[in-house]
Amino acid sequence: MKKPLLSTALLLCSLNVAAAGSKVLATGGATSIEGAAGGGIVPWAVINGYGSSGQWSVTGYASQVGVDDFTLNSKGIGLSYDNKYELSFGRQELKLDTMGGELNQQIIGLKYKIAGELLYSAMPQISVGLQLKKQLDFAIPAAVGARHDSGTDIYVAASKVWFDALWGRNILLNATVRGTKGQQTGLLGFGTVSNDDYQWVSEFSAVMLLNPQWAVGAEFKQKPNELAFAREDHWRDVFVAWFANKHLSLVAGHVDLGSIATFEHQTGYYLALESTWSF
Amino acid sequence: MVVLIRSALLLLLVGCSSAPEPKDWLYQQLGAETGVTRLVDGLLVEIEQDPQIVQHFADTDIPRFRKLLIEQLCELSGGPCRYSGATMQESHTGFQITQADFDNLVDHLIKVMTAQQVPVGAQNRLLAKLAPMYKDVVYR
Numbered sequence: 001m002k003k004p005l006l007s008t009a010l011l012l013c014s015l016n017v018a019a020a021g022s023k024v025l026a027t028g029g030a031t032s033i034e035g036a037a038g039g040g041i042v043p044w045a046v047i048n049g050y051g052s053s054g055q056w057s058v059t060g061y062a063s064q065v066g067v068d069d070f071t072l073n074s075k076g077i078g079l080s081y082d083n084k085y086e087l088s089f090g091r092q093e094l095k096l097d098t099m100g101g102e103l104n105q106q107i108i109g110l111k112y113k114i115a116g117e118l119l120y121s122a123m124p125q126i127s128v129g130l131q132l133k134k135q136l137d138f139a140i141p142a143a144v145g146a147r148h149d150s151g152t153d154i155y156v157a158a159s160k161v162w163f164d165a166l167w168g169r170n171i172l173l174n175a176t177v178r179g180t181k182g183q184q185t186g187l188l189g190f191g192t193v194s195n196d197d198y199q200w201v202s203e204f205s206a207v208m209l210l211n212p213q214w215a216v217g218a219e220f221k222q223k224p225n226e227l228a229f230a231r232e233d234h235w236r237d238v239f240v241a242w243f244a245n246k247h248l249s250l251v252a253g254h255v256d257l258g259s260i261a262t263f264e265h266q267t268g269y270y271l272a273l274e275s276t277w278s279f
Numbered sequence: 280m281v282v283l284i285r286s287a288l289l290l291l292l293v294g295c296s297s298a299p300e301p302k303d304w305l306y307q308q309l310g311a312e313t314g315v316t317r318l319v320d321g322l323l324v325e326i327e328q329d330p331q332i333v334q335h336f337a338d339t340d341i342p343r344f345r346k347l348l349i350e351q352l353c354e355l356s357g358g359p360c361r362y363s364g365a366t367m368q369e370s371h372t373g374f375q376i377t378q379a380d381f382d383n384l385v386d387h388l389i390k391v392m393t394a395q396q397v398p399v400g401a402q403n404r405l406l407a408k409l410a411p412m413y414k415d416v417v418y419r
């Protein structure tokens with residue numbers, strides 16, 4: 001497992017001229033666990049990959065979150081065009097390490113940039129998005145009170161980079177407002193027996209770009225708390241991201257997911273690998 | 280004596296670091312006249328090797344463009360120059376410059392500044408001054 005990964009990484013590093021795309025390094029962001037370009041847990045207004053105007057970009061990603069009693073593996077691909085349209089197909093596998101078993105979810109994501117330019121306009125870049133989610137193992141979510149095995153999240157996100165903002169460094173801030181019926185992002189189903197309304201939550205990311213290749217950041221993701229059997233907490237993370245070039249980036253972080261399905265204090269690591277190609 | 284001079288210099292340094300930033304701070308960080316000239320020459324090489332954007336300069340008087348860009352970056356960074364060219368809007372109208380073109384130029388600029396060891400803080404200061412020109416340059 002380790003060896004092919006390493007050689008792929010080396011191969012990607014050596015190919016940094018071909019099919020690179022025009023967007024400035026790091027401005028494609030990373031890929032969130034739901035498949036949208038963003039931070040680790042927050043979808044941003046940023047469009048994935050390095051395709052600028054008139055260019056296409058393909059992005060593949062794999063990430064793992066490991067906390068005390070759970071492991072979440074996410075992987076998928078993203079496609080973007082014109083630095084405006086983003087389509088993603090993601091797959092999540094939540095391993096219930098302590099309880100046994102797993103919960104799978106698939107997510108089709110759509111994002112469309114409606115205004116602004118991340119780097120160049122006084123107004124933030126603003127995008128709207130949809131995430132069509134399907135929970136594939138509904139027995140457990142149904143047993144704990146979830147109503148549907150599928151749901152659609154909608155969001156609007158605003159992202160902006162301020163050059164030379166703090167200690168001579170560039171700062172990216174993102175704010176996202178999401179409407180969702182998902183419990184634990186949908187892994188525990190959508191809506192509850194007692195309430196089938198959309199919940200409105202806010203999500204934030206703050207990133208400092210230390211230099212063109214390295215960034216550090218923090219995120220906060222507000223979560224609904226609708227299931228009666230267990231409390232659901234807001235999520236937080238801090239991370240370091242390394243953009244080797246326009247084909248390869250790595251993110252390592254520390255996450256605090258609070259209480260999940262009665263298991264308290266779920267903290268641990270976040271690791272993500274992403275590769276992107278533009279045409 | 281050497282010790283005395285050294286400590287005097289040290290005092291001066293400490294004093295300077297708390298003094299207000301000089302008006303030509305960025306210009307000095309870029310390497311003043313030689314630095315800015317090298318920056319523009321480096322940029323011209325990058326443009327020349329970039330098939331996507333070089334086409335826009337097919338009919339451009341390059342020595343004039345070079346002189347104006349040096350003037351502009353010098354003035355912009357607080358140096359002792361006066362930019363004598365046209366406004367960004369005037370000089371870029373009719374070229375149909377795209378976002379991808381602009382991104383490429385920013386990429387080249389970062390590459391050249393990094394190669395010339397311009398500190399990251401100074402790079403970002405210059406980018407902060409150039410980024411708002413986007414709307415005057417693209418799709419005109």
Ligand code: HEM
Nearest residue numbers: 332335336339347348351364365370376380381384409412
């Ligand atoms: C903030 C970014 C930019 C700055 C500061 C800048 C600066 C300048 C300056 C000072 C001139 C000379 C003006 C004059 O002739 O009076 C010029 C001309 C020109 N620029 Fe830019 N420029 C920028 C972005 C771009 C981009 C992205 C492109 C396209 C790749 C571009 C293409 C041109 C061309 C083709 C000319 C020559 C026009 C002619 O031949 O008359 N510029 N630019």
